[in-house]
Every structure is written in structure tokens, then in C-alpha cells.
Amino acid sequence: MDNASFIASLLAGAAAGTSTDLAFFPIDTLKTRLQAAGGFFANGGYFGVYRGLGSAVVASAPSASLFFVSYDAMKTYSRPVFSKLITSSDQMAETATHMFSSSAGEIAACMVRVPAEVIKQRTQTHRSDSSWQTLKKLLQNENGEGIRRNLYRGWSTTIMREIPFTCIQFPLYEFLKKKWAQTTGQSQVAPWQGAFCGCLAGGVAAATTTPLDVLKTRIMLSHSSIPVMQLARHIYKTEGWGVFYSGVGPRTLWISAGGAIFLGVYETVHSVLL
Template identity: 30%
Template sequence: MAFEVRHVCAGTAARTMAQAIIHPIDTVKTRLQVTAPALKLQRWQQRIKDNPLDLYVANRRVVHTRNWLIRGPKDVYRGLTGAVLGTIPTAMLYFTTYEWCKTRLEARGAPSAITHLVSASAGAVMSAFIRVPTDTIKHRVQAYMETDVFLGARHILASEGVRGLYQGLVPTLMRDVPEIAIQFALYEKLRKVVESRRGLAKLHTWEHLVLGGFSGACAATATMPLDFAKTTIQCGSSQPVRQVLKAAVQQHGPAGLFRGMTPRVCQTAIMSAMFFTLFEFWKAQLKPHHHRGTRDRLLEPKIWHKRRTHVWKRQFVQQ
């Protein structure tokens, strides 16, 4: 299997598996961001307020938080089918575009940082045209607006047409491109600072995990208002981005723009760490058997001891 094809397949598999695992966090984030919830979602929101999750140690309450699993684990996996079916072609187009741009920019002698940033941004823009329709359906199922992914797709097409599936395209692009730029720039800056202070040529893998997760969390926080607008529009709002943000500030103050921030920051940080591990796993599995070395057969040591940075640059996929 060609080098680029192997990376595309490994990236697609890693992204799909990671998305399936963090889907419950995405469900919670979506439900917190919906401004005009369906009756069933209103009941869910009220129940998690009335039934907090408490943890006592030595008769002292050390945890007091909302019980997101109030309706059981199955409930937070609503829309998983749409998420998986949408992630596969989206990730494949993203990584194909990424590798295509990267190869051509490297051939022209472009700096490494510019190459990865432009390639990742191009991949995000191209894949958005597949991702947005599936995201719209998924969010509506998560928010109890639709009962099933396939029935939801039929209902949206019948009532709103193809245009209804592409609600949220503009805020998606407005969010993804700066998010990638912030995450990449911050990661590169932190990596250089740590390397210079410690006098190292390259960092350990666990350090890349920490820096990548931190930069991803910061990028997610910075683009939170746009993510809120995207979810709101995809869940039925007919207002433009500016009006959605203005209404949120009027109703809830500036904090209204950051609804769902905690699960989204957690989602982005976990996704970054999981993608790295799964990408290495699938890349080793797809390597021809006669090209595999001892380190490939001992996958876990390879993942946790291999030192490299370019996998982080490749993983800047929209969250």
C-alpha cells in the first residue's frame, strides 16, 4: 500500500474510532447549546438539574455535578449511526486533501509550518461539504428533534430541501479554519519553548500528547462562540450567525456564548490524544508484513516511546 494511501486509511480509521468513543461528550455539548429545545430535551435538562450526581468520601461530598447519564448510557449515544457514517467519508476526504496539498507544497519547497497549516485548512474546507449535512442530522437526533438518523434525513429533505442539510455551513467554516490555525500555532510555539528550555532536539511522545491536548483545548475555547452558533443554526434556527450570537448575549450575557464549553474542551483534548494513539496503531497494521520491524510488532512500546511531531500536525481535524 502506497505511503500516502496508508496514511489516509489510517487517519480515516483513527478519526472514526475516536469519534465513536467521544460521541457521548458531543451529545451533552449539543444539548447544552440548543436554545429552543424540544419538550423532551427540556425534560432532560430539568432532570439533570434536579438529580445531581454526588460522591461522598468519609461522609464528605467531594463531587457535586449534573448526572448526564440520567436516562442511561444508550441515551447519550443517540445519533451515533449518523456520526460514524458521516465521519468515514469526511475523514477520508480530509486526509486525501491534506496529503495531496502537503505533497505539492513540499515539492515546491514551502516551509514545514506553512505546509501543514495550509494542508490542514484545505482539508477542513473540502470535507465540510460532506460533514455539515451529517452533522445537521446528528445534532437534531441528539437534541430529540428527530427519532432516527435516516428518518431525520428524509424529514429535513422533505420540509427544508437540500438547503436544510447545509444549515451551519458558514459558521462551520468560520470555526474550523481559525481553530486549526490557533491549535497549530500554539502547539508549535509551546513545542519550541519546551525544547529550547530543556535543550532537547525532540520531545517525548507523552509531552506531545500534553502539548497537543492543551493547544486543542485553547483553540476550542477561543472558537466556542462560533461552535455555539453552528449548533444553534443546525438545530433549526433561521437566524444568521450575528443574530444568534447577539440573542445569546441578550438572554444570558457573555456566558451565553460559551454554553457547552466544558464538554467541548474535554472532547477536543481527548480527541487529540486518542487520534495520536489510534493513528499509530492503524498505520502499523496497514504496513506490509515484510516491512514490519520489531517496533511495529510491539505496538504499545512504539506508540508511547516513538518521538515525532508531524502526526500532531496531521491530526488537526475539525472537532
């Protein structure tokens, strides 16, 4: 990956992440409140839907940049490896490349995303605290578990959600772009076509991984650490299996529309810079 590609991925990712968070933050707030223990109205309802925006905006550019720099770099380096390992099908080799590269990108992005998500979601479900006040409470370590564990609460669950999500979204996104380009006789799709592919791929991935998103939300909002399987059993016994699809509508809508903007902006900025 040369310097020009690195800078293009860095800037395109930053623009994509920031624009998406600003445009669809209220839908994300509604989704979080639907998934939180106690229900939608107990956690704020329709009031203060921009609460927690500060932490999201601060983290969106660096986390998206980390994702795309890692994703684009790993595509370059891993494609020859998978081509040698999977000789029976070029499409399978490409799919494996995109799954591996997007997973690496998500792990890198979560270094920034997880603390921001903890702060954001706690602020979204609190009736008075700002993002800054939530951060100060976490740094005070009131539960005695340590600042790192408080800020990175839900790290493993987030990774557990993001890897299946991205393994569905990005191979599907790249496949749809490739097929669209082949159908129209182009070498690559236009940015608006990439946005449409991102919308469809994001919606499919979002709906499929909603149960993992519910678990991630509950863990991030809990006062103390709790094993994910123990939490899943507790939710099932006390609230039923249907709660695992709480917020599936807003989540699918948000990520479908957000995927169109996120990947559309990325494609546009990337095409301008290269």
C-alpha cells in the same frame, strides 16, 4: 504525494475518526444540549446520550480520511511555495504551511461532515427520533428551503469555526511534536507523544473557538435559515454574552481527549503503514 502515502493517510484518517467518535460521543451530546436553545434539560438532559451515533459513525471515517489526505497532500505541495514566499524564518514558513494545509483539509472534510452534523445534532436534541428518521424529515423539505440547504445548513458557520480551530490546533500540534523530538534527540516523536501533543493543541483550540461552535449549533438546529450576525445579536440580547461559552467544559474535554485518540491513532496507523 505517492500512492503509499495516500493510502496511509486514507486508512489512518478513517481509523482515527471512527475511534474518536465512538469513544467520546456522549460528551459531544452533552455539549450540544448545553448549547441548544432552551437549555440542557429541555433538550434531553442526560437521557439518550448515544442518540445520533449512527450518523456520526457513518460519516466519521470518510470525513477524517478526506481531511488527512488533503492535509498531507497540501503539506507536500505547499511547503516549497511558502519557503520561497517566507524566507526570513523556517518556523514561520512551516506554520503557514500547516495553517494552509489544515484549512484545505477541513474544507474537504466538511463536504461530508456538515450533513452528518446536522442530522446528528438534531437527533441529539430530539427525544424520540433516530438518525434515519431525522434524515427522512430533512429530505421531506417541510420548510420549503430545499434539500441541499437543509442538509448543508450551517456550512458557512462550520467553515468559519473550523478554519480558526484548525489554524490553532495543527500548527501548535506540529510545533509541539518538533520541539519534543528536538529535545529528546529523535527524528520524530513516538505515537504516544504525538497523542499528548494532539491533546494539548486540541484543548487550546477548542476553548478558543467555543463561541463559533455555539453559533454553528444554533444554526444547525434552527428550522429555517438565519444570518449568522443576526443570530449572534439575537442571542446576545436575549441570553447574554455568557451563553457563547455554553458547553466550553465538555467541548474542551471532548476535543482534548479526542485529540489524543484522534491524532494518536493516526500517528500509530501511519507509522505502521509507512
